[in-house]
Amino acid sequence: MTITDEPTTGVIGKRVLRKEDPVLLTGEAVFANDMKVPGALHMAVLRSPYASAGIVSIDTSAAAAMPGVHAVYTGAELAETWTAPMPCAWAVTEDMKSPPHYPIAIDSVHYVGDGVAVVLAESDAIAHDAIEAIDVEYDARDAVVDLTDALSDRVVVHEELGTNSSYTWNLLIEETDGAVQAAFDSAAHTVSERYVQQRLIPMAMEPRAVVAIPQPFGGDITLYTSTQIPHVLKVMIAVTLGVPEHQLRVVAPAVGGGFGAKLDVYAEELLCVALARQLGVPVRWNETRSENTVATIQGRGQIQHMELAADSSGKLTAMRVKLTADMGAYLQLITPGIPILGAFLYAGVYDLPKAYDFSCTGVFTNLTPTDAYRGAGRPEATYAIERAMDALADEIGIDPLELRRRNFIRPEQFPYEACTGLVYDSGDHDKAATIAADLIDYAGVRARQAEQNVEGTTKRLGLGVSSYFEMCGLAPSRVLASLNYSAGGWEAATVRILPTSKVQVVTGTSPHGQGHETSWSMIVADKLGIDPADVDVLHSDTAIAPLGMDTYGSRSLPVGGVAVGMACDKVIDKAKQIAAHQMEASIDDLEFVGGEFRVAGSPDRSMPLAAIAFSAFTAHDLPDGLEPNLEAQVTYDPPNFSWPFGTHMCLVEVDVETGDVDVLQYVAVDDCGNQVNPMIVEGQVHGGVVQGLAQALYERADYDSDGNLRTSTLADYLVPAASDVPPITLGHSVTPSPTNPLGVKGVGEAGTIGAAPAVMNAIVDALSGLGVHDMEMPASPNTVWSAIQAARSTTDSTSSPTGGNQ
Amino acid sequence: MGVPVEITVTVNGTAHTHDVEPRMLLVQYIREVVGLTGTNIGCDTSSCGACSLHMNGEAVKSCTVLAVQADGQEVGTIEGMAAADGTLHPMQQAFMENHGLQCGYCTPGMVMAATSLLQENPNPTEDDVRLGLEGNLCRCTGYHNIVKSVLAAASADA
Numbered sequence: 001m002t003i004t005d006e007p008t009t010g011v012i013g014k015r016v017l018r019k020e021d022p023v024l025l026t027g028e029a030v031f032a033n034d035m036k037v038p039g040a041l042h043m044a045v046l047r048s049p050y051a052s053a054g055i056v057s058i059d060t061s062a063a064a065a066m067p068g069v070h071a072v073y074t075g076a077e078l079a080e081t082w083t084a085p086m087p088c089a090w091a092v093t094e095d096m097k098s099p100p101h102y103p104i105a106i107d108s109v110h111y112v113g114d115g116v117a118v119v120l121a122e123s124d125a126i127a128h129d130a131i132e133a134i135d136v137e138y139d140a141r142d143a144v145v146d147l148t149d150a151l152s153d154r155v156v157v158h159e160e161l162g163t164n165s166s167y168t169w170n171l172l173i174e175e176t177d178g179a180v181q182a183a184f185d186s187a188a189h190t191v192s193e194r195y196v197q198q199r200l201i202p203m204a205m206e207p208r209a210v211v212a213i214p215q216p217f218g219g220d221i222t223l224y225t226s227t228q229i230p231h232v233l234k235v236m237i238a239v240t241l242g243v244p245e246h247q248l249r250v251v252a253p254a255v256g257g258g259f260g261a262k263l264d265v266y267a268e269e270l271l272c273v274a275l276a277r278q279l280g281v282p283v284r285w286n287e288t289r290s291e292n293t294v295a296t297i298q299g300r301g302q303i304q305h306m307e308l309a310a311d312s313s314g315k316l317t318a319m320r321v322k323l324t325a326d327m328g329a330y331l332q333l334i335t336p337g338i339p340i341l342g343a344f345l346y347a348g349v350y351d352l353p354k355a356y357d358f359s360c361t362g363v364f365t366n367l368t369p370t371d372a373y374r375g376a377g378r379p380e381a382t383y384a385i386e387r388a389m390d391a392l393a394d395e396i397g398i399d400p401l402e403l404r405r406r407n408f409i410r411p412e413q414f415p416y417e418a419c420t421g422l423v424y425d426s427g428d429h430d431k432a433a434t435i436a437a438d439l440i441d442y443a444g445v446r447a448r449q450a451e452q453n454v455e456g457t458t459k460r461l462g463l464g465v466s467s468y469f470e471m472c473g474l475a476p477s478r479v480l481a482s483l484n485y486s487a488g489g490w491e492a493a494t495v496r497i498l499p500t501s502k503v504q505v506v507t508g509t510s511p512h513g514q515g516h517e518t519s520w521s522m523i524v525a526d527k528l529g530i531d532p533a534d535v536d537v538l539h540s541d542t543a544i545a546p547l548g549m550d551t552y553g554s555r556s557l558p559v560g561g562v563a564v565g566m567a568c569d570k571v572i573d574k575a576k577q578i579a580a581h582q583m584e585a586s587i588d589d590l591e592f593v594g595g596e597f598r599v600a601g602s603p604d605r606s607m608p609l610a611a612i613a614f615s616a617f618t619a620h621d622l623p624d625g626l627e628p629n630l631e632a633q634v635t636y637d638p639p640n641f642s643w644p645f646g647t648h649m650c651l652v653e654v655d656v657e658t659g660d661v662d663v664l665q666y667v668a669v670d671d672c673g674n675q676v677n678p679m680i681v682e683g684q685v686h687g688g689v690v691q692g693l694a695q696a697l698y699e700r701a702d703y704d705s706d707g708n709l710r711t712s713t714l715a716d717y718l719v720p721a722a723s724d725v726p727p728i729t730l731g732h733s734v735t736p737s738p739t740n741p742l743g744v745k746g747v748g749e750a751g752t753i754g755a756a757p758a759v760m761n762a763i764v765d766a767l768s769g770l771g772v773h774d775m776e777m778p779a780s781p782n783t784v785w786s787a788i789q790a791a792r793s794t795t796d797s798t799s800s801p802t803g804g805n806q
Numbered sequence: 807m808g809v810p811v812e813i814t815v816t817v818n819g820t821a822h823t824h825d826v827e828p829r830m831l832l833v834q835y836i837r838e839v840v841g842l843t844g845t846n847i848g849c850d851t852s853s854c855g856a857c858s859l860h861m862n863g864e865a866v867k868s869c870t871v872l873a874v875q876a877d878g879q880e881v882g883t884i885e886g887m888a889a890a891d892g893t894l895h896p897m898q899q900a901f902m903e904n905h906g907l908q909c910g911y912c913t914p915g916m917v918m919a920a921t922s923l924l925q926e927n928p929n930p931t932e933d934d935v936r937l938g939l940e941g942n943l944c945r946c947t948g949y950h951n952i953v954k955s956v957l958a959a960a961s962a963d964a
Contacts, residue, residue: 017902024910025898025917027844027884034843125827205848205856205911205945256846256911257945289849513909513946683905683951690948714853714943721940722949727932751948 010526015679018518019532020511029254032209032226033286040211040282041070041120043272044127046134047295048109048116051143051366051707052157055107055136058117063133068126071279072134074117075104081274083242086330087265089486090337092362096167099158099364101330103267103274109138110157110329111366112707113294115267120275124286143366143707147303147324150363157329157364166327166362167336171343173419175354183318183355187309191391197302197380198777199326199701201711202373203719206256207287208296210268212276221277222249225269228258229550230510232487234542236265236333241274248273252540255512259691260372261296262512263552264333268295293712298701299373301326302339306346306384309355314396314403318355319419321346321384327362328369335371336362337485341471342377344420348385349429349467349645350407356419366707372552374691375749378470379756386466386757387764387774394768399446400761401437401465405430408467415738422471422479424643425745426735428671429467433647435731436465436669440649453769458657461664462766464650466758472554472746473642490637491555492547493563495524495571497630499617501610503528503535505567508548509560510540514748515680516556520564522676523742527568528609529595547635554644554746557676562740563636570632575612581623582615583607642737642745646670648689648754652762656770659785661697661763668754669731672747678732681747686728688751694720695752696759698778718778767791813877817842818886826873832866833857835873836883844884844914848943855942858915858922859883865922867915867941884914887921897921897959906955908946916942920956930960 023029060072085100104115117134121127144155150164157164174180184190211224221243227233230250238245255262268285276283287295307320325339339360346358389407393400408429409416416424437443442463449461474480475489494506505520516539521532538544549559572592579597580587583605590597597612599605612630615621619628651665668685675681698718702710711717718724736743756777763779764772771791776783810825817840824839836859837843845868848856857868860882887895894902897917907913916939923930923938930938935956936949944952 018905020910021902021907022894024907024913025884025894025901026888027842027914029910030843031846031911033847034837036841203945205854205909205943206846207848255909257909259945289851289854515908679905683908683947686948686950687908687946688948691945713851714849715851719943719945721943722936722953723933723940725949727953728948728950 011522011532012526012676013678016518016522016532016677018515019521020515020517031206031254031256032211032224035211035224037211037213037282037284040284041122042124042127043275043283043285044119044131045115045268046117046131048105048112048114050109050138050140051112051145052141053109054139054141055105055109055116056139057137059135060117062135063119063130066126066130066133068122069130070120070122072117072119072130075102075106078104079106082240084240086240086267086270087236087333088331088335090334091484092169092336092340093167096336097161098166098331099161103270111368112709113368114329118271120283145365145367145703145705145707147326147363147365150365151324151361157366164364166331166364168359168361169340171358171420173354173356173421179355180318180320180357184309187317188312189310189314189392189395191308191388191395193306193388193391195304195306195384195387196776197300197304197383199301199370200299200373200695200699201293201701201717202259202261202296202299203717204257204259204261207289207292208262208266208268209286210272211282211284212272213282214276214280220247220249221273222251223269223273224251224253226255226262227252228255228262228510228512228552230540230542231508231548231550233265233269237270237273240270243273243277249543252510258512259374260299260376260552263372264297289714290712293717294368294709297332297371298368299370300380301370302380304380304384306388308388308392310392314392314398314406316350316352316407319346319352321358323360325360325362326367326370327364328367329364330369332369332371335369338370338372338377339380340377340483342381344422344471345378345381345469346385347419348382349409349427349469351409351413352419354419367703374688374752376553378749379692379753382466382468382753383757387760390761390764391773394773401433401442404433404465404467423640424469425640425737425739427469427643427645428733428735429645431733432645432669432671433467435733436647436649436667439667439669439729439731440651440665445651458655460654460656460766462652462654462762464758464760464762464765465647466754466761467647468754469643469645470554470750470753471641471643472749473558473638474553474555475641476639477637487549488637489549489559490635491549491560491563492633492635493560493567494631494633495564495567497571497609497613499614501613503530505535505537505564506545507537507539507560507564508545508550509556510548510550511556512551514551514556515677519557519676519680520561523561523565524568527565554748557744558642558737558740558746559636559638561676561744562742563634565742566636567632567634570634571630574632575609575630577623577626578612578616579607582621638740640739642739644670644672644745644747644750646750646754648758650758650762652759652766654763654766654784656788659781659783659788661779661784663693663726663759665729666726667729667731668751669733670747670750671733671735672750673737673745674734674743676744682730684747685730685751688749689728689755690720690725692752692755693725693759696756696777696779698724700778811874813874815876815879815881817881818883828872828874830873831869832871832873832876833868836868836881842883842885846911846914848911853943855919856912856915858918858942860918860922865919884917887917896962900955900959900962904951904955904958906947906952912942912944916944916952920959923956924960928960932957
């Protein structure tokens with residue numbers, strides 16, 4: 001089932017097909033590794049096979065002598081190239097420890113995959129042949145790969161830091177001193193849970209690719225790269241390489257998925273730019289999939305301690321959260337801030353008093369750095385609260401949906417100041433939960449469970465619920481400042497009505513699958529009263545769209561799309577001045593309807609926007625002092641985050657003999673405010689849900705104790721295929737955001753945030769009658785079977801013969 | 807690296823003759839030598855299916871075929887699917903109408919695999935489609951709309 005169309009007058013809200021599709025469907029789209037660049041040298045990177053080692057010596061002579069090899073460089077040889085280490089833009093505390101991180105290791109390596117030397121050759125094949133011929137002598141050291149072990153400082157990743165703890169970030173919110181402890185002391189019910197967020201590999205289908213092309217005579221340099229952040233990257237490259245920023249152009253061509261992993265500044269981007277500049281020839285690099293699993297950031301990697309206090313009715317009274325977060329070997333662009341983004345969401349959709357104690361310690365390990373992966377801190381937070389709510393329901397002995405209902409923030413409480421001090425814009429959680437319950441037939445499923453989950457059955461039914469709030473639309477710049485984030489959260493848009501009345505939109509967002517060209521065209525079409533086909537959206541090239549903060553954190557529509565709408569308003573205001581002048585009417589008497597200016601009360605007097613566009617171009621008859629042409633630019637800094645929400649429900653059948661989990665039904669009810677294009681919204685939810693479900697059931701970056709990744713190919717790392725996932729039933733509600741004129745909220749991460757806890761709650765629900773109360777992710781058949789066996793060996797014969805949390 | 811071998815491959819109806827290294831994969835030949843970059847590379851273990859194309863009318867992962875094995879064969883790529891006037895193939899059209907793609911990187915392989923699937927089984931069930939496409943990975947769509955697209959293309963053909 002899919003959602004039905006809402007009746008609307010304009011094009012917004014309609015299922016408009018995507019402009020982006022034809023070039024992608026015909027193979028004409030140009031991804032970075034599709035570019036034909038005559039004379040380019042191909043770079044290959046030799047990577048460390050050790051998680052921790054000193055570099056004793058590197059012999060590059062054999063590689064350098066190979067036919068077709070142009071040059072070989074070690075980290076020491078390139079050390080003078082860098083004017084600054086690779087950037088971490090988020091020093092979450094004043095005393096955060098961050099080791100210098102260079103694009104290529106200089107004297108020691110700290111994770112398997114750390115770059116050691118690079119080859120430039122005439123072809124990709126020759127470059128890869130040549131790195132095999134480089135002889136490196138390593139002094140292998142003990143590595144630390146386990147988070148708890150790392151916290152003990154038994155083995156220290158960076159000796160110069162003296163500890164593996166990068167930072168500890170605290171947030172203690174109390175109405176009165178000691179409120180958290182007092183609430184726990186007087187609580188009727190408490191739960192104390194420990195959850196592990198396994199490391200995940202983002203695995204965009206397009207591995208990264210980079211092409212750096214210098215212009216002659218020391219002029220500009222253009223970097224084509226599969227990135228989500230051409231604008232941020234330009235600034236960071238200027239800082240890291242000392243390239244004058246005005247001589248640097250960054251282009252994100254067609255980009256094959258990002259999911260946060262292309263929200264970063266990568267060594268290979270810096271290497272290609274530096275070497276292309278130095279040699280005066282184009283330099284390119286294509287990441288192999290196996291490289292991608294170690295050289296591109298990973299996601300999650302947290303141990304969560306979650307404590308809830310509640311009164312006798314189950315109403316939450318206090319919460320304590322203690323995180324240990326795996327940074328990996330270095331701090332990438334926003335590595336340390338990822339768990340902090342989650343800090344504001346542990347209370348979920350619940351009315352928690354100001355009795356909240358959060359702390360997070362970021363810890364170095366000898367593993368690939370972590371950073372943003374779809375949801376970035378927020379799926380982890382939602383997982384913890386939603387699993388803990390089920391644990392609390394179990395403790396109290398009430399239905400988990402009923403417990404949620406008793407705690408939901410009520411619609412009349414919005415705007416709602418959360419325990420963290422942030423203000424939630426709008427929400428109706430009971431409505432979303434009710435729609436989901438109806439879609440899955442909640443009562444009917446509970447009845448089926450009572451019938452099916454009897455003693456001796458081999459297939460047990462489980463129903464999982466997950467309600468979430470997402471903090472997205474990053475972000476009000478002042479809030480980012482308060483979190484020590486070293487950039488703003490604004491977005492820029494230009495709307496330009498060309499002389500023949502076609503429209504160019506320049507956006508600072510940088511889409512890679514989200515369909516901004518289509519959605520932004522729809523916003524403009526409705527504003528200007530034109531056909532979306534008459535709008536062209538330009539993006540992802542800093543020479544064309546010089547201002548932007550790019551695409552991540554479900555920010556593009558609630559910040560960038562809103563900016564586009566505001567730029568339209570600004571253009572209309574200018575056109576109105578011309579119309580008033582030429583129609584000899586008072587500007588206050590003009591209204592803009594259906595693409596033309598009309599004089600109120602005189603239906604025969606009107607002037608189409610097209611006519612004004614041409615006269616703004618000729619500039620023959622403009623009001624005194626008004627500049628020619630119709631163009632307006634807006635830079636919009638949102639006053640608040642946007643807060644989409646929803647409830648997901650999952651029905652599973654668990655085979656207790658094999659541990660196999662069969663997802664029978666998945667219902668997602670999401671509320672992202674007004675929907676510009678419901679077709680695109682649904683697509684985002686589908687994909688997001690499957691990524692969350694994949695964390696629950698299939699995926700884990702699996703390392704051995706020496707720091708070797710055992711899942712370094714798509715044959716080992718289980719990205720689900722079509723046959724591994726269920727069809728998804730969608731519902732939705734619409735609670736517009738009051739903080740932006742379009743009433744929109746982001747939706748890119750919502751599915752992922754809702755899904756993992758819904759699936760895991762369903763599995764635990766199926767097995768609770770067998771004494772299983774928790775399950776680690778991914779819930780592989782072996783993990784599920786082992787949990788059942790462990791529960792059987794510790795549960796006495798008095799355990800309930802029926803399943804479910806009733 | 808081996809002595810180059812001369813091969814002639816018919817790609818989208820046009821014969822191409824080149825000397826290639828024996829170790830060159832068909833996907834590298836199509837992309838780097840013939841110059842058709844619509845066929846994408848997503849892995850190095852024949853797991854993702856992004857490089858799926860047609861060889862003698864049947865979908866193959868072109869990273870599992872050596873260019874020399876394609877000597878004398880007919881290869882069809884995504885660039886050959888739409889009509890000369892730009893009209894999309896019914897499968898391409900179905901993907902567009904059902905939002906069966908987002909970033910589009912897996913899409914050429916998905917379209918090639920799906921057309922081959924319908925040739926073998928013109929009236930597949932949803933399960934048939936899910937199983938039939940299990941060799942092609944997508945990270946964006948959750949497959950929901952890909953499956954819908956293929957079923958729509960099947961019923962349009964019926």
